[in-house]
Amino acid sequence: MKKRLLLISLLVLTFAFVGAVRAQDLSGQLEIFSWWAGDEGPALEALIALYNSQNPGVEVINATVTGGSGVNARAVLKTRMLGGTPPDTFQVHAGEELTGTWVVADRMEDLSDLYASEGWNEAFPADLIDLLTVDGGIYSVPVNIHRSNVLWYNPAKIAEWGVTVPATWDEFLAACPTFQEAGVIPLVVGEAWTVNHLWESVALGVLGADGWNGIWTGETAPAGEEMLGVWNKFNEVLACSNLGADSAGLSWQQAIDKVVAGEAAFNIMGDWAAGYMTTTLGLEPGTGFGFAAAPGTAGTFMWLSDSFGLPVGAPNVDNTIAWLKVLGSVEGQNAFNPLKGSIPARVDAVSAAPELYNAYLQSAAADWGSNRLVGSLVHGVAANERFMGDFNTVMEVFVASRSAEASANAMAAVCITSGACGG
Numbered sequence: 001m002k003k004r005l006l007l008i009s010l011l012v013l014t015f016a017f018v019g020a021v022r023a024q025d026l027s028g029q030l031e032i033f034s035w036w037a038g039d040e041g042p043a044l045e046a047l048i049a050l051y052n053s054q055n056p057g058v059e060v061i062n063a064t065v066t067g068g069s070g071v072n073a074r075a076v077l078k079t080r081m082l083g084g085t086p087p088d089t090f091q092v093h094a095g096e097e098l099t100g101t102w103v104v105a106d107r108m109e110d111l112s113d114l115y116a117s118e119g120w121n122e123a124f125p126a127d128l129i130d131l132l133t134v135d136g137g138i139y140s141v142p143v144n145i146h147r148s149n150v151l152w153y154n155p156a157k158i159a160e161w162g163v164t165v166p167a168t169w170d171e172f173l174a175a176c177p178t179f180q181e182a183g184v185i186p187l188v189v190g191e192a193w194t195v196n197h198l199w200e201s202v203a204l205g206v207l208g209a210d211g212w213n214g215i216w217t218g219e220t221a222p223a224g225e226e227m228l229g230v231w232n233k234f235n236e237v238l239a240c241s242n243l244g245a246d247s248a249g250l251s252w253q254q255a256i257d258k259v260v261a262g263e264a265a266f267n268i269m270g271d272w273a274a275g276y277m278t279t280t281l282g283l284e285p286g287t288g289f290g291f292a293a294a295p296g297t298a299g300t301f302m303w304l305s306d307s308f309g310l311p312v313g314a315p316n317v318d319n320t321i322a323w324l325k326v327l328g329s330v331e332g333q334n335a336f337n338p339l340k341g342s343i344p345a346r347v348d349a350v351s352a353a354p355e356l357y358n359a360y361l362q363s364a365a366a367d368w369g370s371n372r373l374v375g376s377l378v379h380g381v382a383a384n385e386r387f388m389g390d391f392n393t394v395m396e397v398f399v400a401s402r403s404a405e406a407s408a409n410a411m412a413a414v415c416i417t418s419g420a421c422g423g
């Protein structure tokens, strides 16, 4: 009898041990949905490699839908989410794109327990966590901080042309004829969303940080004098661009290529452009490419953050939690950001491995710590999806009419229908 009892206890212990090992030994699949395809892929692939090394039994499906700023991916995601076939996890911008679209519709799981167990409430800036939080629930894990308001140029060409990097839009406009006479595009834009991207930097330059924030609180009237000033300046700036020539066919990378090749003098783009120029093109910041705050925006950092969450109904919950743990870790953030052109969202990651961060990223990290911070519109922070979608129509009105009044009135209407402009 004693022997039998001992045998049973041994068996129970053995099963318990095997069970414990199995619980950590994840298997099955993990579908990660994003728009980081092609040239945008290396940083995500580094994160996936780290995940694979920790979870060799999981098959990762890297589901990407090409198209800068997620123009195509977001539409596909919407169909899947509404159709009840969500991916395990998906790229979503911190701020309104997450909270005003998916959290409000009860489509995301609350991750606040994970935040507590991983120590993330201290690891991420409180202001950033606030933008992921609704009624005490926290709904995604941020992997980076990108900057929207950056002016890119080729330092060798700028020296050759004998011009200085413009600190204001008026300085840029004064230099515009010099480039045009030399057959150089003064400011290159690409497909439609990159024009919106330029707009937010011009608006910030004209309105300043308070004026920009005022759009979203109702203090800056969408059809008031200040906003008319934005549209008028935007009109002048675009007269010094390739809009309407070859712009519509250019991806953001192809627009940057024109700057690198000396066919265009400047481009305004988020600092994923730094990731592209260093990781894909092999250029060095400072020599291979130059960077400055978009004209009129020095001292202000227009930010955005890519994050991932756990949708309600995700097929592989444990595998997704393991993924979120990787991308919220110091190791994960340091695998991803040096390749991406962004800085870590975690406050302790750069100091853990400063040698990974090049001169551009060091300067972005310093600015993130010292500048005035404002949220990007085009990349999901400032306004809900309704506004973002309808703003495309406002831009179409502008491009067709080139009228500041018509554009400002269209924006005022969108403010009302979306409810995104405070008041």
Ligand code: GAL
Pocket: 035, 036, 040, 067, 068, 069, 070, 146, 270, 272, 304, 305, 306, 379
């Ligand atoms: C942004 C995104 C960046 C980058 C960029 C260009 O919206 O936050 O990580 O992917 O689009 O596609």
